[in-house]
Amino acid sequence: MINIALLGSGGSMPMPGRFLSSLLMSYKGRKILIDCGEGTQVSMKNMNSGFKSIDMICITHIHGDHIFGLPGLLSTIGNSARTEPITIIGPEGIKDIMNSILTLIPYLPYTINVIENPPPILGISFSTNGLKVEEHSNEDIQMSILELDHSCSCLGYSFYIVRRPKFCVQKAISNQVPKEIWSRLQNGEFIVYGNRIYEPDMVLGEKRKGIKLSYITDTRPINTIPDFINGSDLLICEGTYGDNEDIEKAIKNKHMTFAEAAGLAYKGNVKELLLTHFSPSINEPILYKMNAIEIFQNTTIGYDGFTKELCF
Numbered sequence: 601m602i603n604i605a606l607l608g609s610g611g612s613m614p615m616p617g618r619f620l621s622s623l624l625m626s627y628k629g630r631k632i633l634i635d636c637g638e639g640t641q642v643s644m645k646n647m648n649s650g651f652k653s654i655d656m657i658c659i660t661h662i663h664g665d666h667i668f669g670l671p672g673l674l675s676t677i678g679n680s681a682r683t684e685p686i687t688i689i690g691p692e693g694i695k696d697i698m699n700s701i702l703t704l705i706p707y708l709p710y711t712i713n714v715i716e717n718p719p720p721i722l723g724i725s726f727s728t729n730g731l732k733v734e735e736h737s738n739e740d741i742q743m744s745i746l747e748l749d750h751s752c753s754c755l756g757y758s759f760y761i762v763r764r765p766k767f768c769v770q771k772a773i774s775n776q777v778p779k780e781i782w783s784r785l786q787n788g789e790f791i792v793y794g795n796r797i798y799e800p801d802m803v804l805g806e807k808r809k810g811i812k813l814s815y816i817t818d819t820r821p822i823n824t825i826p827d828f829i830n831g832s833d834l835l836i837c838e839g840t841y842g843d844n845e846d847i848e849k850a851i852k853n854k855h856m857t858f859a860e861a862a863g864l865a866y867k868g869n870v871k872e873l874l875l876t877h878f879s880p881s882i883n884e885p886i887l888y889k890m891n892a893i894e895i896f897q898n899t900t901i902g903y904d905g906f907t908k909e910l911c912f
């Protein structure tokens with residue numbers, strides 16, 4: 601099971617009741633934060649969410665509405681007595697930004713590892729220090745990254761939470777696997793034992809479908825997105841403008857209307873669309889819901905504090 605909390609659903613500037621871009625994913629007691637706009641830590645506090653277990657922060661791009669919450673949040677994480685390192689992933693420029701931020705908060709009790717311009721696929725696995733990022737995909741969470749089309753370098757993120765196959769006793773016995781190595785094989789190890797090589801497949805049952813979650817903001821609806829988000833259980837996507845008549849503004853500012861985001865959800869064959877990153881010019885995003893629903897029925901208009909549980 602994975603928990604999602606939309607911490608901030610605004611774009612550009614904070615509004616009363618609407619902080620800026622931020623999403624929190626919790627899985628097996630560890631947390632991944634995506635974007636960290638102003639208000640992120642206040643929103644976490646409102647939701648009684650702890651700070652210490654944030655292991656990774658993925659930044660889509662370095663516009664202020666996606667990063668201005670970082671100094672405060674990183675400082676608060678320091679005050680929570682965290683000593684394990686934190687990984688920050690982001691597009692070109694993120695290292696310089698982090699160096700600047702760290703001059704404001706040089707006293708952090710943990711180190712920050714920055715991955716700038718990540719490769720298109722990374723793996724995330726559990727370690728004694730929390731979640732750890734690896735350069736391959738055979739891990740607990742497979743992470744994909746896509747370059748979007750915004751006014752600066754901007755990344756879309758997709759997470760596939762792997763569901764391990766069940767242990768199959770009959771298979772282990774018929775493959776003559778010694779009992780001593782059953783649990784290590786179940787955990788994915790390849791083992792040389794006696795003079796034979798044993799593989800996880802020799803004790804595991806059928807593959808099982810995991811959970812896919814995609815996060816797309818800020819961008820125009822480019823044609824690489826539907827493939828990238830294909831089959832997502834949940835697509836969290838920007839809908840900066842609700843009104844279809846704002847299409848020219850959307851094109852000029854490299855954003856999307858609700859209808860365009862819904863078009864991506866439809867083409868990407870996702871299960872559910874959660875809209876976010878609303879322009880400060882929209883007081884009540886819900887009033888424009890029809891513009892999305894006409895194209896993609898299972899659309900939810902996001903709000904600060906929205907939560908959802910995704911189950912296997």
Ligand SMILES: [Zn+2]
Pocket residue numbers: 611612621663665666818877
């Ligand atoms: Zn933005």
Ligand SMILES: [Zn+2]
Pocket residue numbers: 661663750818
């Ligand atoms: Zn932006």
